[in-house]
Amino acid sequence: xxxxxxxxxxxxxxxxxxxxxxxxxxxxxxxxxxxxxxxxxxxxxxxxxxxxxxxxxxxxxxxxxxxxxxxxxxxxxxxxxxxxxxxxxxxxxxxxxxxxxxxxxxxxxxxxxxxxxxxxxxxxxxxxxxxxxxxxxxxxxxxxxxxxxxxxxxxxxxxxxxx
Amino acid sequence: xxxxxxxxxxxxxxxxxxxxxxxxxxxxxxxxxxxxxxxxxxxxxxxxxxxxxxxxxxxxxxxxxxxxxxxxxxxxxxxxxxxxxxxxxxxxxxxxxxxxxxxxxxxxxxxxxxxxxxxxxxxxxxxxxxxxxxxxxxxxxxxxxxxxxxxxxxxxxxxxxxxxxxxxxxxxxxxxxxxxxxxxxxxxxxxxxxxxxxxxxxxxxxxxxxxxxxxxxxxxxxxxxxxxxxxxxxxxxxxxxxxxxxxxxxxxxxxxxxxxxxxxxxxxxxxxxxxxxxxxxxxxxxxxxxxxxxxxxxxxxxxxxxxxxxxxxxxxxxx
Numbered sequence: 001x002x003x004x005x006x007x008x009x010x011x012x013x014x015x016x017x018x019x020x021x022x023x024x025x026x027x028x029x030x031x032x033x034x035x036x037x038x039x040x041x042x043x044x045x046x047x048x049x050x051x052x053x054x055x056x057x058x059x060x061x062x063x064x065x066x067x068x069x070x071x072x073x074x075x076x077x078x079x080x081x082x083x084x085x086x087x088x089x090x091x092x093x094x095x096x097x098x099x100x101x102x103x104x105x106x107x108x109x110x111x112x113x114x115x116x117x118x119x120x121x122x123x124x125x126x127x128x129x130x131x132x133x134x135x136x137x138x139x140x141x142x143x144x145x146x147x148x149x150x151x152x153x154x155x156x157x158x159x160x161x162x163x
Numbered sequence: 164x165x166x167x168x169x170x171x172x173x174x175x176x177x178x179x180x181x182x183x184x185x186x187x188x189x190x191x192x193x194x195x196x197x198x199x200x201x202x203x204x205x206x207x208x209x210x211x212x213x214x215x216x217x218x219x220x221x222x223x224x225x226x227x228x229x230x231x232x233x234x235x236x237x238x239x240x241x242x243x244x245x246x247x248x249x250x251x252x253x254x255x256x257x258x259x260x261x262x263x264x265x266x267x268x269x270x271x272x273x274x275x276x277x278x279x280x281x282x283x284x285x286x287x288x289x290x291x292x293x294x295x296x297x298x299x300x301x302x303x304x305x306x307x308x309x310x311x312x313x314x315x316x317x318x319x320x321x322x323x324x325x326x327x328x329x330x331x332x333x334x335x336x337x338x339x340x341x342x343x344x345x346x347x348x349x350x351x352x353x354x355x356x357x358x359x360x361x362x363x364x365x366x367x368x369x370x371x372x373x374x375x376x377x378x379x380x381x382x383x384x385x386x387x388x389x390x391x392x393x394x395x396x397x398x399x400x401x402x403x404x405x406x407x408x409x410x411x412x413x414x415x416x417x418x419x420x421x422x423x424x425x426x427x428x429x430x431x432x433x434x435x436x437x438x439x440x441x442x443x444x445x446x447x448x449x450x451x452x453x454x455x456x457x458x459x460x461x462x463x464x465x466x467x468x469x470x471x472x473x474x475x476x477x478x479x480x481x482x
Contacts, residue, residue, distance in 0.1 A: 002457065122212070123210070
């Protein structure tokens with residue numbers, strides 16, 4: 001998606017993300033902060049977002065993630081401030097960078113088409129039918145390709161995690 | 164859901180037979196901390212987005228499970244609020260000789276005393292803000308610095324900030340320049356001065372889509388995130404100096420990030436500034452280019468990644 005395209009729908013996306021955050025925190029201040037964090041996150045990755053996909057759905061998912069991040073961060077701050085002896089694991093705020101690198105390395109093993117279909121499912125949360133409509137690939141083939149991608153990833157991750 | 168059910172769902176997931184709803188359900192089940200290694204791989208595959216969403220939904224569902232306390236509180240709050248309103252009305256309507264006579268004598272004086280007349284330009288500015296709800300208005304959160312008037316003369320701004328003449332965003336303005344034209348380049352100049360004063364070097368970035376497009380000028384600064392510098396408040400103050408009617412005006416900020424856009428229609432340029440708190444530092448990125456030239460955000464992303472990889476604790480990296 002081009003930046004200019006993104007700017008056109010930015011306001012509408014922000015409204016949606018603000019609502020998600022407001023439902024979660026019940027505070028306008030927190031909601032504004034989350035909407036801003038989510039907005040910047042989307043802006044940073046907007047060149048990787050396919051505009052034909054469900055951008056609104058993605059924005060809501062990103063906003064939910066930002067809510068959880070903020071919630072965890074706050075919980076973590078509380079742990080650090082009030083319980084200095086608590087173990088790191090209990091206050092672990094976010095997914096580790098190692099896990100992310102592991103996933104990226106495993107993703108690199110996929111064919112471009114497999115990767116695309118996997119991401120349409122993973123990032124956009126599209127159903128097999130929706131993917132079929134968008135890509136023109138028959139539903140059965142979509143299922144088979146998604147399954148192949150998932151099996152490859154699973155085996156690769158298992159292998160790497162066992163090291 | 165017991166372990167067998169979860170395993171069956173995982174098998175169906177690997178076969179590509181699950182629906183998005185079932186995958187959300189699976190993500191929710193995999194939120195538990197004591198997962199076998201194999202299931203951890205599935206959690207990774209479902210992705211941070213799905214896991215974060217599942218956690219969000221789980222937290223929301225937990226809250227809905229315990230509504231009686233909230234409802235009770237809300238009910239009491241409603242009762243208390245009604246009482247306050249009633250008391251307020253009672254006090255307002257209570258006859259008071261002094262007030263009554265004052266109002267009767269000089270109604271206009273009272274209005275002038277409590278509500279100074281707002282200039283037409285300011286009224287326009289306020290009505291404009293109301294029309295654009297997506298543009299965030301500066302909140303009371305940053306109160307350390309006095310609010311800068313949005314519409315004023317350059318001289319007045321200079322006079323107001325005579326205590327810190329070297330580091331003010333309007334300090335290098337010329338008297339020939341009149342408001343409402345407020346050159347976006349001043350923001351850039353202000354940042355450059357601030358960096359220079361703090362001995363921070365500007366790192367040039369190539370953010371053009373077409374390689375080495377000299378019309379796209381991008382730089383990054385890495386400031387220390389200190390209370391003394393208070394960079395976020397300074398940036399916000401500088402941004403608030405601009406009239407919200409300035410072309411391309413878009414200001415968004417949180418405790419973590421600052422995002423500001425402007426356009427200069429006289430020079431045909433667009434400007435963007437992003438500041439972000441990152442591991443005890445503030446990464447400040449600024450770019451300007453001709454309005455019709457597309458600028459890539461990749462360079463900023465790369466620089467940010469480089470910076471966060473050098474100095475971050477991976478366990479605290481954000482989603």
